[in-house]
Amino acid sequence: MIKVGIIGLGYWGPNLVRNFQSVNGAEVIAVADFDDNRLGKIHQLYPKIKLFKDAEELFNLSEIDAVVLATPINTHYTLAKTALLKGKHVLVEKPLATSRAEVLELIDIAGEKELSLMVDHTFLYTGAVQKIKSVVDSGELGKLQYFDSTRINLGLFNPNWSVIWDLAVHDLSIFDYISGGKKPVAVSATGVSHTQLGIENLAYISLYFEDDTFAHITSSWISPVKIRKTLIGGSNKMIIYDDVEPTEKIKIYDSGFSVSSPEDVHKWLIDYRFGDIYIPKLPQMEALKGVAEDFIGSIRDKSLPLASSESGLNVVTILEAAQKSLVNRGQTINL
Ligand SMILES: NC(=O)c1ccc[n+]([C@@H]2O[C@H](COP(=O)([O-])OP(=O)(O)OC[C@H]3O[C@@H](n4cnc5c(N)ncnc54)[C@H](O)[C@@H]3O)[C@@H](O)[C@H]2O)c1
Incomplete structure (x- = not known):
């Protein structure tokens, strides 16, 4: 079972929680958001999921294998880098980061640590x-x-x-x-x-x-x-x-x-x-379910997802x- 943590429960994050919960071989075990109301809504739907106010606390959970970032664009690079350095596989919402230099650095870290780095190009x-x-x-x-x-x-x-x-x-x-x-x-x-x-x-x-x-x-x-x-x-x-x-x-x-x-x-x-x-x-098909399955598959099979970090680089x-x-x-x- 690949254990997943999801950061950011605003407009898009709850869709990711729902889809990852339905993927075979994956389980969302923790979520993080600064906002108590948003955490509360997830708690009502999924009482077993651990709640955190900040991403850093979630990254420190050793049992988490993979994190999904559904936070604002300007946070993607720093959060993805921190998660990769802590040995987590990372799926980042689109766009992967805010500059080519940032994406190249993330690709390097993921490559060195043999971790999956994917971007949510939903379409x-x-x-x-x-x-x-x-x-x-x-x-x-x-x-x-x-x-x-x-x-x-x-x-x-x-x-x-x-x-x-x-x-x-x-x-x-x-x-x-x-x-x-x-x-x-x-x-x-x-x-x-x-x-x-x-x-x-x-x-x-x-x-x-x-x-x-x-x-x-x-x-x-x-x-x-x-x-x-x-x-x-x-x-x-x-x-x-x-x-x-x-x-x-x-x-x-x-x-x-x-x-x-x-x-x-x-x-x-x-x-x-x-x-x-x-x-x-x-x-x-629900596109986001395909995204979630491809990310989990890329970790399990060490395969390249469709929305690879390379496609994230081309777009950024x-x-x-x-x-x-x-x-x-x-x-x-x-x-
Ligand atoms: N793939 C798609 O079709 C699609 C659609 C909508 C949004 N998005 C992407 O999803 C991402 C989020 O967009 P949104 O509209 O949901 O944003 P939003 O502002 O509604 O929600 C972002 C949430 O992240 C939380 N957050 C920010 N930094 C945090 C941190 N360090 N720790 C914990 N929580 C933190 C905020 O409290 C907020 O609740 C963006 O990258 C956006 O481009 C993708």
């Missing part, structure tokens, strides 16, 4: 993203040409971190996964803050690659409607992934274009193809560059 564990990945990997899509994702809604403003650290992190993790870890060579981002906090609540990120693949991500906390829509274009087919749709989240379009005689500009012929559209049946590298560009009004940051 990788959804039926929809699993399906997209299989369509891309099978070659059905053709060469990946563009990834254009919109994730917008009204609220919840974070007083410390711009909207890209909250929302674009999901799109970047999905892109990283379906593209097989394709790395951009340059990043540019624009956006604005509408509050005295100076924290950008609306942002647009562009990613440039060595080839003609292009990615664009729109993130906003100030949209009157909730949109979670991603267009993925390939040389053979195109996908529309609408996560707000209850069942028909993915539509695969047999659409495309081809250009003939590109040598002579005057004789260019563009041929458009509008073929069938199909809606695949998706496996129904882009977020850090995008934030730098954002404050410099879209300046291109080469990676």
Whole structure:
């Protein structure tokens, strides 16, 4: 039995407690939060779980094998480092940390101590993203040409971190996964803050690659409607992934274009193809249960989880560059 401790019982932490409690071979034995009310709620549901006010006290429990961090972004690096140094396997909520340097240090420590370090890139564990990945990997899509994702809604403003650290992190993790870890060579981002906090609540990120693949991500906390829509274009087919749709989240379009005689500009012929559209049946699963199972599996089998520390590094590298560009009004940051 792998004994788990969970830190942070705010909005997201209780979901992790519930899911880890249902994983075979794992048991949540302790939780920590500064807030007594939040501890009290967990105690009502799971009276056997030990309660702590501070993460440090939980880390000192020798029987804990693994810890899960569901605390604010700026605490991830310090808490993860402390837990790893105490010999615990660590699952960190997204994003893994706040800079590439921090993530690299955590990866080094985990490697030295032979511990599992994973990040909760929840969407990788959804039926929809699993399906997209299989369509891309099978070659059905053709060469990946563009990834254009919109994730917008009204609220919840974070007083410390711009909207890209909250929302674009999901799109970047999905892109990283379906593209097989394709790395951009340059990043540019624009956006604005509408509050005295100076924290950008609306942002647009562009990613440039060595080839003609292009990615664009729109993130906003100030949209009157909730949109979670991603267009993925390939040389053979195109996908529309609408996560707000209850069942028909993915539509695969047999659409495309081809250009003939590109040598002579005057004789260019563009041929458009509008073929069938199909809606695949998706496996129904709670993504967070998949996250919890993958983390426990990675400890038990010493295997690499889908949402590995490497994918956490790729995402944080882009977020850090995008934030730098954002404050410099879209300046291109080469990676
Ligand atoms: N994967 C997802 O889809 C998803 C969704 C929401 C949030 N998140 C992530 O989860 C994390 C937490 O977000 P949230 O919205 O739940 O935050 P929150 O502010 O609602 O809760 C954080 C909790 O951590 C506690 N805390 C902070 N430092 C602590 C410490 N040292 N010891 C003990 N308790 C401590 C706070 O008291 C608070 O209750 C963030 O990284 C966020 O990005 C992920």
